[in-house]
Amino acid sequence: MTQSATAPQEAAPGRTRAQIAARTLRRDRWWRSPAVTAAYLGAVVVYLTWASLVNADYAYGAYISPLYSPCLATTCTPGDSSFFLIPWVSVLTPAIIIIGGPMGFRLTCYYYRKAYYRAFWRSPASCAVREPHAKYTGETRLPLILQNLHRYFFWIALAFNAFLTYDAVVAFRAVAVVGHQHVAGAWGHMGLGTLVLVINAALLWLYSLSCHACRHAIGGRLKHFSKHPVRYRMWTMVSRLNSRHMELAWISLTWVLLTDLYIRLVASGVITDPRFF
């Protein structure tokens, strides 16, 4: 709106907003997107809770579920990609020990914040739809001010990606049977599970690198791109990925769950892992 040359007037006393009682006058199906998001995220939470607590069928041969990797508990199945076994945490399931890292990354993610503020907190459920809360302070105080820790969870997520990439590489091993257990065998073999784990690692890298905190760290915080041509080039690449952050968030989350389900079905003998070579 063009501003007049004279000083703008303040709102005159007595002027109020249009008194419209309806919560919204929107007629489109604005409730559909938050409802679908709430239903899907709710289903994810239920599945993750069950899969993290069940503590069985999470490994088969060289495959390990991304929910259980890195496996830090002394109860880990032999043949897992266990790097450090920590006795004092072993009262918990291997998944519960590590779930805080990736969960913290996704909970503080700028995209997921939008998704769950809309879907669960309804603040707002959709644009131009009145929210149900009498008071609103946003992310100015505890606990939501902790969303500012997102950049730390980003670095933690990268560490998890490194572990899961290692798992994808290890998955190029055959399945050997020792006693009644299926463990990793000779190198240079591949099954459908290998492909599933490789895609899982790739999607997680793409999701992490498309993160807004990554975009800031890689170059967004600079004022002079021209003085940092390499960082500028990297920033443009991350920015391109960043425009797909929402899609990558959903696809990578879904693929993690599908990977866990696939390995669980193979490990429990419900299906057989097709071997390519």
Add this chain to the structure above:
Amino acid sequence: MGEKVTLLVWRGDAGAGDIVEYQVEVNEGEVVLDVLHRLQATQAGDLAVRWNCKAGKCGSCSMEINGRPRLACMTRMSTFEPGEAITVTPMRTFPVIRDLVTDVSFNYAKARQIPSFSPDPSVALGEFRMQQVDVQRSQEFRKCIECYLCQNVCHVIRDHEENMPAYAGPRFLMRIAELEMHPADTADRRTIAQDEFGLGYCNITKCCTEVCPEHIKITDNALIPLKERVVGRKYDPLVWLGSKITRRGHRDTPAVPSKRDTA
């Protein structure tokens, strides 16, 4: 001769009013503003509508059409279903002057409170040189036509009027981001972005981006990068430690005095 459409227009003064039904003729290729003008010319001569360019560039005809913040001049009648009644109301966040015209002076007051562009005084006028890559981020924000649809839709002030003194809204947080990214600007507005202009109230639900008629990526390119810069200034202990070790001092630029008096 075109068809008739049912137009439900909020009519009122100083907040008190109601929705009034009209039957108005519509012709092919028209936009909502054309129909409002026909209503004004044929049935409601005293209908107040603010408009200017009719080309989506002046930002004057901001209103809510079927509950969605839109520019009336850019909303084609052909986007509605045949026979669909169209509800037209003023922007809900700002006080009503009359009918569809609101008092948006809140925005002018907020604009004045932001410390202006502050170049290095040691660089003489005309000496500073900038590369295109240094300014192109800010150029996106300069597309803003000041329609204030983003301010109107932001639930922080739309649903909580009491937050208006503490929160500048997406348009002016974007202005701060623009200045923070400007290569020739020397002021540090990160602390006041959070403490005085209420960046922390923003929960990045992206409604501002959804309604922007210029398709500026307000949330992704301005608000979130500004949030990340504020984290570096106020909430990141490692950055704080690094600044202590390297003895890089920070001098926060204060807000323009008496800002709360004018909000």
